[in-house]
Amino acid sequence: MLIDDLEESNYAIAIFHDKNSNDKFDTFxxxxxxxxxxxxxxxxxxxxxxxxxxxxxxxxxxxxEIMIELR
Known part of the structure; x- marks a missing residue:
C-alpha cells in the first residue's frame, strides 16, 4: 500500500484481514x-x-517500508 503526502510526524497503522468480506472486524x-x-x-x-x-x-x-505480522 502506498500512502503519500503525509506531514512529518509519528504514525501508527492497524490492519486486519477481512476473511469473510463483511467490511468489519469480527470478534467473539x-x-x-x-x-x-x-x-x-x-x-x-x-x-x-x-x-x-x-x-x-x-x-x-x-x-x-514496514512489514506487519498478522496474528
Missing amino acids: FSIPKEKFGFSNNARVFLGPPKFEDASIFVGQNSIV
Missing part, C-alpha cells in the same frame, strides 16, 4: 476471529497497543 466476546496486526508488530494485551508502541516516524520526503 471481544476475542478477534480474524487476523490483525499493528505497525512495529506491537503486542496486544486486553486491547490495542499504546500509540507509542506502534508508532513510526515519517520524515519529510521520506520513503518508509
Whole structure:
C-alpha cells in the first residue's frame, strides 16, 4: 500500500484481514476471529497497543517500508 503526502510526524497503522468480506472486524466476546496486526508488530494485551508502541516516524520526503505480522 502506498500512502503519500503525509506531514512529518509519528504514525501508527492497524490492519486486519477481512476473511469473510463483511467490511468489519469480527470478534467473539471481544476475542478477534480474524487476523490483525499493528505497525512495529506491537503486542496486544486486553486491547490495542499504546500509540507509542506502534508508532513510526515519517520524515519529510521520506520513503518508509514496514512489514506487519498478522496474528
